[in-house]
Amino acid sequence: MAKPSLAYLFAAFLLLIVSISLSKPSPKSSLYDTFLHCFTQHTNSSTQFSNIVFPQSNPKFPFVTQNYIRNARFNTPLTQKLLLIVTPQVESHVQATVICAKSVNSQPNINLGGIIVNVKNEVAMVQAGATLGEVYYRIWEKSKVLGFPAGVCPTVDVGGHISGGGYDNMLRKHGLSVDNVIDAQIVDVKGNLLNRKTMGEDLFWAIRGGGGASFGVILSFTFKLVPVPKTVTVFRVEKTLEENATDFVLLFMRLLLQPVSSKVVKGGNTIRASVVALFLGGANEVVPILAKQFPLLGLRKENCTEVSWMDSVLWWDDDKSLKNGAKPETLLDRHANTADFLKRKSDYVQKAIPREGLEFIWKRMIELGKTGLVFNPYGRKMAQGNLFKVQYSVTWKDPSLAAAQNFLNQARKLYSYMTPFVSKNPRSAFLNYRDLDIGVNNFRKNSFQEGEVYGAKYFNGNFQRLIKVKTVVDSTNFFRNEQSIPLAPSKA
Template identity: 70%
Template sequence: MATKPRLAYLPAIFVLLLVVFTSVTAQSPGPESSSLHDTFLQCLTKYTKNSSSQLSNIVFANTNPKFPTVLQNYIRNARFNTSSTPKPSLIVTPQKESHVQATVICAKSVNIQLKIRSGGHDYEGISYISDEPFIILDMFNFRRITVDIKNEVAVVQAGATLGEVYYRIWKKSKVHGFPAGVCPTVGVGGHFSGGGYGNMLRKYGLSVDNVIDAQIVDVKGNLLNRKTMGEDLFWAIRGGGGASFGVILSYTIKLVPVPETVTVFRVEKTLETNVTATDLVVQWQKVAPNTDDRLFMRLLLQPVSSKVVKGTITVRASVVALFLGGANEVVSILAKQFSLLGLKKENCTEVSWINSVLWWNDNNSLKNGVKPEALLDRNLNSAGFLKRKSDYVQNAISRDGLEWLFKRMIELGKTGLVFNPYGGKMSEIPSDATPFPHRKGNLYKIQYSVNWDDRSPGAALNFTNQAKRLFSYMTPFVSKNPRSAFLNYRDLDIGVNSFGENSFQEGVVYGTKYFNDNFQRLVKIKTIVDPENFFRNEQSIPVLRGKA
């Protein structure tokens, strides 16, 4: 379907004119000031019982000298950090619950869109850009983590990063962890509410499978927990995307046991090695989704320069793994099940679980003496250029199919594939237990991945088109009716919502891909809790027809 063009790609002069227009039309003058900043500050003062001087340090107008830094600190995709990228009229950085409640009420009162950002890793930047006048509610101050080892739970605020979560658990216990993503700067709010995928999912499922409570501010500014929000809304915000339903303040999570010693390894093959990348992938598809559920073997496929024939490109297959146990045991398991990998004990590194987190973030971290405290580094204002897409595979790709695919990857030149195996716990949890539906019947999930450094105008178009072409090539090999996608790997190519008369129909296009049969239940819940569709973004859950 045709999609509405994003402002980020329109000529800079048009965007400049629109920003000027926005600064006038988006404001709702108060009795004492015509500025949106002053009007908003007055409203916050009213609803928080704080003075304007107390609140002025959490509200940043786009004329504030600190505004660019606050905005850019949590932009993680440089495609959306340009002079022509739409900017918010205000950024609100709440420090306590009442600030969030008042922000929701005040944004509604001035009729402006509210975008909610936790860590900024949304691949399409929709937590901090918009095609209409908007403000950002940036949750980075909401980073408190309370770990209760006795009861094996933790309360984690939405603005905390995964690295901070892992570190705080480790400080309290060396035999507890939590199943979530491998990038430590990802924000909890978006990650958990979209599902939360990590390298312990075959043993413990997704992050949302281990969430037992939550706090959310609803469209009326009410502060709710699991009991007061009800089981339907609690179900929706565990995989359905929290930003469609309210502002997530915190999640209460169940900690999981991890051994004192775990094992990590990385083994690589190319099309030119004795056991080729093709051989490896054929066997990996049989083993990775069916092996011991303590073992997670991610497979990376990347076009790289050949070391055998200079000036040519080959495909490298890398198996990157975590085993919740010792090296001898995993070597023994894979000698029987995955002989083509040729895993030896010398390929393995036995580490603590927290050091495995460091290793997965950077395979050279332990050699370089990196300590767990590095997980507290938020790596601010460090955006790179990237594009991601996703797919699910339910039937193994044949050898002929793989050989054809590798030729296409070499032709394209840069876009890689990441195969993430399922099975284990993921096959045991019903598809409707949470909004995340991709459970039994899926062998693995694919991430399409391309990064670049070129800042020239045509680079983004070139590389994003590469990803789209590879996605098209994969059509015969992936899920169908619908061709499923993963919400945490946000991709606007699969459909966007313009919030017009056809909002529901537009929502069905991407919604059924992300949520399959769970989409209709999400729509019903959304229509009840936010009938006017205040909490909306380019791929939010729509309300039922006639209700928006």
């Protein structure tokens, strides 16, 4: 693929944010002045730097900082606040930002949103801050028979999704999102702009699942697109406990499990189990397959909806919006300033949960009242010892501290109840849900012992290799956060 114009990519939409400083600048100069002076020294652009670097006093600053918060729990007076916003226009601006963030001991975060799709070569170059919905839309603009296997939540940013591994409904056929990443661009701790060839295979491996923020500032990924049929089939089948949902769950596909009001027991609650699935083909093909393999599912053609791959993306986001005539353009809506309060946790299941175990889980879920489970199946390319991943999911709108404590406690209790049924030694977790309950690092001190607690849970046997990569590419541990990869003990 011919290298696209970076000027075009940056112009599309981008935002570079420098997060909270760990030390204060000299009393004789503000952080803004110190950063701007450094920025001027490290770029050759003719653009007015005052139009690139914005201090907190800028009137647009509060709107921009809130615009990209996806969890309202992190939009409170106690949340660490941004200090500067940088809107780079060329690569050198990003490189200078990394260098100058070091000079004021601050952490850079990035949101670059350009997308270029090359249908002839079946690839797409996507900057880290583009959302999955924007990626799907830009692919659909150019081709109706190409897609990309990434998540079902369209407002998730590409950088976080890919650097945490990434998976979607096509993983059984096409593997994880990272299995289809063929190149990347990253600015390292020295301000060097690197691609796959110049960064080396170890770092390229690390940023596709090891958490990119531990190693540098990722600018973009290049995807190998995958073929999709002109017609795919989506379906949803629901049953409650009164309709033998436990038998239904024992079949297992992708399951949504939620406490709901019972229609049988007045004033009581039950569990609703919903199988939701994507089939890369027509309804006439999938119905007889599932009738043979999963007869208890009772799938009928009327349960199925035949759509294009693009419309299946809309269906997964919100099937009601598809029924109401939603258009692909809705994927370009970032839903600014509409975040709910939420908590997500995760587990992996390696042995089938017996019926009595499921019945115990249903009882506990009904008692708690709000927290739901999502069982995400593996298999085929993902058959590596895990049967499925469990997501604990609770979302609420009440901004009070009492509400937050109530719902957080619910999620944590259900997580505790699931202990006998999930992976052990370590009890594994999915990086992209970033669960601080499982361990945090005092990143100012870079405690290897603290990092090892969550690192083993997220990465299992890959943790030691990630430590080696981290120690080589960022020996001063500049790129760090509460759950970043720590340095090797000898360097800590």
